[in-house]
Amino acid sequence: MVNLILKFVSCCRAADMRISTAEVIDCLSQLEIMDTCEEPLFQTILRANFAKSRREQGVFNRLYHLFFHEMPSGLNPESLFSEEIQAGQSQAPEPSMNELLRQLKESQDDTHHTQNQGDTLDRALMAFLGGSPLPFIEAVQKIHTQDEQASPLFKSNLGQLSSRLDIMLRINRLKTQMVQFLGSNNAWAEKDVPSVTAAVNRRLDKALEFLNTEPRPDNAGLRETGSHTLHYKTLGQIPFSNLTLEEIKAVKEIIDKLVRKLEEITSRRFSAASRGVVDVKKTIQRSVKYLGVPVEIVHKAKPLRKGKIVALCDVSGSVWSTARFMLNILYSLKTCFSRVKSHVFIDRTFDVTSFFMSHDANEAIKRILNDTRINYNARTDYGMAFQQFRDHHFQELDKKTTLIIIGDARSNYYNPREPLLEAMRDRCRRLIWLNPEQEKFWGTGDSEMLKYRDHCNEARACGNLNQLMAFIEALVL
């Protein structure tokens, strides 16, 4: 049993689940307490110890099914619940499968002795057939997290796709090889051939399914907040991209008013919260005035606890109109946060914090628009932008930072690289996505919003003044 659990744990780790040794020990001791003989109980114990958030449960369930239900019976805790699991499955007798693999390997060794047993992927597939899915899971995980080559001249979204295709072709080749081998090898009894072929095909189909389907995390904690407060009837509802010059001016005035109001509220709130614990030293000092009687009790001022903000803004096309207002507000409110950092991207990211440090928000925005380093004609590529952010600015994220991404998630069909967003979420306190498009357009055309939404703590439509004001009030207050 211990070996079985350990093998399963290595598969989970290969699929990027973080399971510590302490958790494995806990799980084993709990299995001992329960002296389990029912599968649901067994699964509950494993899940409670290995998948410690709702988001991980999808990956866990998939691996559990693959490992305990699809792999050869040798892996099953047979004495526990083999009948239930095996029911309805046309498994070939494992010994003949293993024998087949051994013979096939020998014949391959004979023919390709120069290639040194084929490459890693082939070996992983053979191991999968033989009942140990670990190398295959590792290979698939590598595909999900592989980086696209950042070439300035030629961009491609085909990296993952071609690696995936490679495995698919190998699976097909292996199927053909098996059939040929069984047909040409007289050592196999006629009656065994169909059942073994079926079993091999079934297992390879499972490998294919595992490769091509990725469970979407159940983002149970996602907040999707719509704005219902109509601060401004007409002006508030016009999308930022459709504002006329005069309207922009009006919007700016409103934003200024909002900023002043928020600053006032927060300073009042912080001053009320500043009464901390008693400062004994100062209280004793003051008591000297009153012959040692502590009439005046002095409290230690509590330092303001302010959040840090990192903003990552898409500055292409229509998104820019939202991003500029957002950046404007964030920097006007910088007294409410302990640090505001901002990056803009189209296909690569640029740190623009320095513009805002040395100029006022409107001037900074003007300068960013005229910065020659940013190629405004490039095609938006979220995957690449995230990759660059991870490579160069990941250290800016910590558990006190709120990461705000402003973008329409339209990535021109480039690889969306959502695992990178997941990694960002893991590092920061909250990940909030503001999309200038309204919810009904999310996921249409080249929008990857639904994929990204699964990794956000909060996703909001933020395309007009009302929505922006609602968001800012929620963020600051």
Added chain:
Amino acid sequence: MLFKSVADVQTRMEQAGYIPSQEISTIVFLAQETQKPVLIEGPAGVGKTELAKCIAACLERQMIRLQCYEGLDESKALYEWAYAKQLLYTQMLKEKINDVISDTASLAQAVDEIARHEDAFFSDRFLQTRPLLSAITSPDPVVLLIDEVDKSDPEFEAFLLELLSDFQVTIPELGTIAAKSRPFVVLTSNNYRDMSDALKRRCIHLYIDYPAIETEKEIVRLKIPGIEERLLDKVVQTVARIRQLDLKKKPCISETLDWARSLMILQQDEITEDVIFRTLNTLCKHKTDYGVVRANIGQLIKA
């Protein structure tokens, strides 16, 4: 009295008015046996806090609750010295202090003499215990509920680690205080932010989802004993269908109960479009959700 088996958890919790799933009872039993905290996740209103209360009732233990929020610190969660009281005592005992140091020859000796008595001022008398310290110093084991732990700051989460793994806390003036009895710890989270791996590692994880139709029926039956079976069936089915819709806030169990109660008060035994419209505000708490429910009304009331 401790739970004897998973089945015992099931029976006793049902008697206490909570219908647990097999998974919930298994985890509760394991948490008791291994003395590990349970971290419960799930949407609002599925009975996370209620579970802790029910465990306390079943084990006949006192429940101590710590509600987490941003800015919660040790002085509010663990202990605080009663400074004002200490100062007042110093004033009142001034003469006594004079007596203590009257025999001393030098200032250094006087300080030493006072130092010998400083324990009197840093003793339990001046210690204001807060929920966490109360939970571990209680002579009888208690159930400690750390509610909405996701709302607390990362610093507080880090501070919880010592408590949750060793069941002890360190107070500089008093030393390390180990638990007199190990509390049954329940942490709940609404997923406002992700908890750290270190915290998760110390807990057994439990996700409570909206209940299955049959379980929800049992819950309503238990809480509203007089409800007619036909109405009950329709209420629960309709709520389950509403939960399938893409809503901002799905109706939780207490809202099902509220809705069932309102239907009973209005003496409605059929669920029609009109009835849903009139009573929708007990189920939906967002303006856009109203719109979604209205748009799908046909689907909701089909037999």
